[in-house]
Amino acid sequence: MKDTAIQVKGLQKSYKQLHVLKGVDLEVEKGSIFALLGSNGAGKTTIVKILTTLLKQDSGTATVNGFDVAAKPDNVRQSISLTGQFAAVDEILTGRENLIMIAKLRYLKNPRQVADDLLNRFGLTDAADRRVSTYSGGMRRRLDIAMSLIGKPQLIFLDEPTTGLDPEARIEVWKVVKELANKGTTVFLTTQYLDEAEQLADRIAILHEGKIIANGTLSDLKKLFPPAKVEYVEKQPSLEEIFLAIIGKKEEQ
Amino acid sequence: MEMIKKHFFSDMSIMLGRSMRHIFRSMDTIITVTIMPIAFMLLFVYVFGGAIQTGTDNYVNYLLPGILLIAITSGIAYTAYRLFMDMQRGIFERFHSMPIARSAALWGHVLTSLVSNAISFVVIILVALIMGFRSSAGVLSWLAVAGILALFTLALTWIAAIAGLSAKSVDGASAFSYPILFLPFISSAFVPTETMPSAVRAFAENQPVTSIVEAIRSLLAGQPVGNDIWVALAWCLGILIVAYLFAMRAYKRKAA
Ligand SMILES: Nc1ncnc2c1ncn2[C@@H]1O[C@H](COP(=O)(O)OP(=O)(O)OP(=O)(O)O)[C@@H](O)[C@H]1O
Ligand SMILES: [Mg+2]
Numbered sequence: 001m002k003d004t005a006i007q008v009k010g011l012q013k014s015y016k017q018l019h020v021l022k023g024v025d026l027e028v029e030k031g032s033i034f035a036l037l038g039s040n041g042a043g044k045t046t047i048v049k050i051l052t053t054l055l056k057q058d059s060g061t062a063t064v065n066g067f068d069v070a071a072k073p074d075n076v077r078q079s080i081s082l083t084g085q086f087a088a089v090d091e092i093l094t095g096r097e098n099l100i101m102i103a104k105l106r107y108l109k110n111p112r113q114v115a116d117d118l119l120n121r122f123g124l125t126d127a128a129d130r131r132v133s134t135y136s137g138g139m140r141r142r143l144d145i146a147m148s149l150i151g152k153p154q155l156i157f158l159d160e161p162t163t164g165l166d167p168e169a170r171i172e173v174w175k176v177v178k179e180l181a182n183k184g185t186t187v188f189l190t191t192q193y194l195d196e197a198e199q200l201a202d203r204i205a206i207l208h209e210g211k212i213i214a215n216g217t218l219s220d221l222k223k224l225f226p227p228a229k230v231e232y233v234e235k236q237p238s239l240e241e242i243f244l245a246i247i248g249k250k251e252e253q
Numbered sequence: 254m255e256m257i258k259k260h261f262f263s264d265m266s267i268m269l270g271r272s273m274r275h276i277f278r279s280m281d282t283i284i285t286v287t288i289m290p291i292a293f294m295l296l297f298v299y300v301f302g303g304a305i306q307t308g309t310d311n312y313v314n315y316l317l318p319g320i321l322l323i324a325i326t327s328g329i330a331y332t333a334y335r336l337f338m339d340m341q342r343g344i345f346e347r348f349h350s351m352p353i354a355r356s357a358a359l360w361g362h363v364l365t366s367l368v369s370n371a372i373s374f375v376v377i378i379l380v381a382l383i384m385g386f387r388s389s390a391g392v393l394s395w396l397a398v399a400g401i402l403a404l405f406t407l408a409l410t411w412i413a414a415i416a417g418l419s420a421k422s423v424d425g426a427s428a429f430s431y432p433i434l435f436l437p438f439i440s441s442a443f444v445p446t447e448t449m450p451s452a453v454r455a456f457a458e459n460q461p462v463t464s465i466v467e468a469i470r471s472l473l474a475g476q477p478v479g480n481d482i483w484v485a486l487a488w489c490l491g492i493l494i495v496a497y498l499f500a501m502r503a504y505k506r507k508a509a
Binding site: 049052053054074077078080081082084085086087088089090091092093097101102104105106107131147 | 260264267270271274275278279342343344346347348349350351352353
């Protein structure tokens with residue numbers, strides 16, 4: 001068996017009466033890109049928060065890099081980085097100051113250099129000394145992701161990294177994610193966009209009504225697709241069709 | 254774990270640097286915590302002062318302790334506000350998912366409140382000197398004054414932390430400070446309590462601000478402080494401990 005970066009078993013979580021996670025199982029291989037797909041309110045952010053030690057589960061276990069998230073949160077935090085659903089940047093500081101602050105908090109030797117490199121890599125050099133409150137949504141998101149790369153964490157969580165971005169900015173983010181994976185970083189991302197999962201992910205899991213209802217590579221998922229309909233042109237099902245078909249099937253049962 | 258413990262103070266100083274920047278970049282914070290108390294001082298000395306009988310010939314001396322407390326009470330709403338915004342905007346989630354001391358982010362805000370108040374105290378005292386404030390207090394008395402002011406700041410800052418951590422809206426986060434803002438006005442900060450109607454007087458004489466004002470006033474005048482300083486310390490420490498415990502509970506609840 002290959003190395004696992006994340007292992008989740010029987011994860012359950014309720015907010016008061018609302019039973020959001022009803023026994024989630026999943027596994028993420030080291031160095032891979034894993035996409036968690038689900039509609040609004042499915043519980044994607046809830047899973048990310050549990051895995052990043054921000055929230056405690058009600059039952060079930062989750063291990064990240066071999067450490068139990070509930071029992072060893074400090075060890076988990078050492079090896080992860082989170083880009084939450086809503087940009088976690090300091091609006092009053094400049095882009096450069098944001099990066100330097102995180103680099104200092106990660107005890108890197110040369111915070112200014114780290115900040116310069118990232119500003120350059122994310123095309124933010126010109127805006128580096130402007131307050132983040134003047135940034136566009138795309139710039140903010142780029143800065144947010146750049147902040148998460150500081151200190152080269154082994155595992156990065158990206159919660160809907162491209163929501164609200166224009167197509168160009170989305171492609172830029174995709175490029176960054178692919179680069180990360182090429183360098184061996186494990187990426188756990190959530191998305192509502194099926195094409196994003198299709199583009200990026202080695203494995204895709206679909207979260208629906210509190211459970212993972214499908215999990216596999218794109219071609220695995222394609223096999224779940226019902227036999228081709230009679231059509232004039234034979235065509236590959238898109239992930240969107242697969243998604244809707246699987247959800248439809250579950251709801252019929 | 255050891256590494257994380259060791260970093261608590263440096264983490265906290267990074268957080269302090271961050272929120273001090275916030276303060277220096279928002280004009281209204283500076284105006285509220287420094288310029289407004291000075292404006293009150295000018296108003297009371299040069300407009301109302303002539304009509305106010307305090308039994309002292311130097312009204313600036315009489316007024317200064319209350320003005321310093323007004324600087325504290327008007328600044329704490331900003332602490333609550335900044336804390337609330339941090340919770341809201343997700344930057345706390347980033348900090349909490351990083352290997353840094355868990356409460357460093359919260360302590361950063363508390364220290365910021367202390368440091369920014371210290372700066373405004375200095376400015377206010379300088380202005381008071383220009384307006385004729387004179388003190389015969391020695392170094393020890395000044396240290397005692399600084400200590401009381403720091404304790405009162407901490408006590409109110411932890412109350413602000415409770416508000417900032419548990420509020421559901423921005424307005425809620427600062428609403429708690431309105432009753433506190435009135436405390437210096439219903440105390441012996443501006444006029445002696447003897448002239449007040451008996452109900453108001455009873456309140457004024459038994460609320461924390463009066464004992465703190467009296468203690469600081471005696472210390473600055475080089476007079477014996479009597480019981481006031483112990484009452485003042487008891488108030489400050491009592492509020493500080495209770496507020497700290499509640500704030501920490503609210504913080505733990507929010508930060509899983
Ligand atoms: N703190 C909370 N208190 C109460 N309910 C919550 C809380 N956080 C989330 N929920 C609810 O739990 C459900 C799952 O939320 P979650 O944020 O995990 O979904 P999501 O899949 O990330 O959705 P989205 O795509 O909109 O981001 C939603 O119905 C949400 O309203
Ligand atoms: Mg979400």
